[in-house]
Amino acid sequence: MTRPLRILGIETSCDETAASIVVRHEDGRGEIISDVVLSQLEEHSAFGGVVPEIAARAHVEALDGLIEEALSRAGIKLSDVDAVAATAGPGLIGGLLVGLMTGKAIAMSANKPLYAVNHLEGHALTARLTDGLGFPYLMLLVSGGHTQLVLVKGVGDYERWGTTIDDALGEAFDKTAKLLGLPYPGGPAVEKAARTGDATRFDFPRPLVGEARLDFSFSGLKTAVRQAATAIQPLTEQDIADICASFQRAISRTLKDRIGRGLARFRERSPALSEPSLVVAGGVAANQVIRSTLQDLCNEHRFAFIAPPLNLCTDNAAMIAWAGLERMAAGLPADPISVAPRSRWPLDNEAAALIGSGKRGAKA
Template identity: 65%
Template sequence: MVSAPVLVLGIETSCDETAASIVARDADGRGTILSNVVLSQIADHAAYGGVVPEIAARAHVEALDRVIAAAMDEAGVRFADLDGVAATAGPGLIGGVIVGLTTAKAIAFAAGKPLLAVNHLEGHALTARLTDGLDFPYLLLLVSGGHTQILLVRGVGQYERWGTTIDDALGEAFDKTAKLLGLPYPGGPAVERTAAFGRADRLALPRPMLGRAGSDFSFSGLKTALRIEAEAIAPLSDVDVADLCAAFQQTATAVVRDRIGHALDRFRAAFPDIALPALVVAGGVAANKALRAGLEAELGARGFRLVAPPLELCTDNGAMIAWAGAERLALGLVDDLDAPARPRWPLDQMAAPLIGSGHKGAKA
């Protein structure tokens, strides 16, 4: 007898997307997305040039019930049909995390279903297994507004941080570059569009950490150097802005290529028997075409393949949380209803924090 697929509801509210999804996982470990509803808050935050935590939390409260209902309707399932309820429990903006996790707890309690409190980063880390059926182990490059990390993914719940930013995330650097140059929010796509019309070789920007041992990143100095260049040639014309964007994007890509190159060499030494190892790239910045082209060139030269889930699954979404929940449920890794919401929650629990810690926990 063939067993029925396991159905998991996934809820994601860690930043400025209110999302819910139903994912099915069969006995062979293959996944199917039955619904994936994402409500963006970009318009709510555009006037501020970035995400305002209080506005984000209120928007989640107002929208989440409707988003969950839409996901359930699209998948054609009832709460009684579910095998588990998963929600992001951190890291993220704590107000939003509390909204999603509390809702998941209520559904799990009322329906008598297991709760799966998912690390948001684990959702990104495991998405390639949903979309590409990828086997362990593999490398993950997570590049978003809040995170820039290289992780070894050995298995569900088994992660090693090989590199992280010592200051700003790459997505944050893109957003602040856009704000400095008067480009609209969200900044990453605006910088990429504008860079297409610029000359990257007009301005020489520093390449932080280039050539150093290890795989850590730094982007704070690059932002400062860009600001100094912009102030030196102000007032800025459209041509100046395009050239600044092109120089920033080219420099950031070169830094990522260098940092990832060290990790690829380390992976090859650790797993010499894997014929064609994979690097998974996830996070909103993974949509940047220049970055992808640079990664593909670096990987091709070193005998690796790039695995990039579809854009809608690289950015924050409920399907990645549902899938991570399904993977954990298959291993019996369920949580109690008192599972905490965490503003900070490093995926590698054994690594020492590089950029500090406090009562909220380690930053990274």
């Protein structure tokens, strides 16, 4: 690289509409010049979850204006960017269509290369943008749609070590909140209620704990919460707080076992690394109990614990832009204008599907 590279990033995979301008300097350092995110929380809160059709229409209404604002905040024109990066999957197909088609139109009209980015790769590479982290490292992705433990070996080179066999962790939080009558989004609501609860009142199960494989399961825990809540109805505020605290305790103990085994495996495979790193990404990474558990695990196993700023853990366009820049710097080719969005798109294409697949690809 003989000069800084600037790229426009677009993210529309779920219920955040986002645009960003990111620069990669000659020394490999990344810099976020502008990052604009519009949340659709109010549009979906009445339904207790994301409604795909509403999300897609909201993206259509907002995206052009957000891109203009991102360029304005960066103080540049569209002709000044070197490429366009847009999320092409996985996610809600309507939202993906809006973002990718917008990216295609901009790339064609401005004669810029297009990078169709895997949303999960954006999360996987964020720590290199924020902390300049070198390869390899271990990443725990915990969000509403994904729970995965991934070995990040290089740009475009990922090895999935574990994934959920049913519900994602964020989904378990949202469904637990809905069951208890707490507002959407469920993660922050459960965490807030748990602060005044007794975490030892309910002994909820910890699925797969003790097994050698590194997969996750949360549907049984969700069922146990429903059974406990049904047994003591009508629920008081203290009952809800105790259930939430006990739920979080079960999650913490589950992650301690699952991730602890992953850290030990990483040590065995990369003994030459004096201080390996665990990166956490995804919206659930904002939960302070989970962060504390992971920090304690890393201290125990002598790992560096890296948690990007909260605004870069949730869905954002800066991570999509950075993933595009990483692919440019690695000499990977741009994508053809015919590239299609993918509602299912595993980060590790070699990993076998755990719960089947269909026309859209592997379910998990």
